[in-house]
Amino acid sequence: MFALKAHEKDNVATVFGALQAGAQANVEDAAGASTPVTAVDDIPYGHKIALVQMSAGTDILKYGEVIGRTTGDIAVGAHVHVQNVASLRGRGDVAAANSGGASHEV
Numbered sequence: 001m002f003a004l005k006a007h008e009k010d011n012v013a014t015v016f017g018a019l020q021a022g023a024q025a026n027v028e029d030a031a032g033a034s035t036p037v038t039a040v041d042d043i044p045y046g047h048k049i050a051l052v053q054m055s056a057g058t059d060i061l062k063y064g065e066v067i068g069r070t071t072g073d074i075a076v077g078a079h080v081h082v083q084n085v086a087s088l089r090g091r092g093d094v095a096a097a098n099s100g101g102a103s104h105e106v
Helices: 092-098
Strands: 002-005 012-015 024-029 034-038 048-050 059-062 065-070 085-087
Touching: 012 024, 012 059
Parallel strands: 002 024
Antiparallel strands: 002 012, 012 048, 024 034, 059 065, 065 085
16 A cells, blocks of 8 residues: 655655555655555545654644644554544634734634
8 A cells, every 4th residue: 555755744644545454554755765654543545644653732744734733642553633633724713822812814
């Protein structure tokens, strides 16, 4: 199974096919290097797999950008999705807190 690590800073990769727990994904990066990661959960097509162990409160990096924050511990090979990540994008409450109360939603 193929998975893509889009940026060198990323701590997740996107899987390109349904991945069953116990199956191995070959995670390829932009430089063409491939690293095997064994799934510990079933991971649907297009979802993310954890490339490193992450504790609660860790920023999730995809495309070299923070896309969310872990809500609990995540093991290498785990399915990274809404069940264990809080989105930080498109959240007026977060924008308001970070700007001293003024929301910058578009």
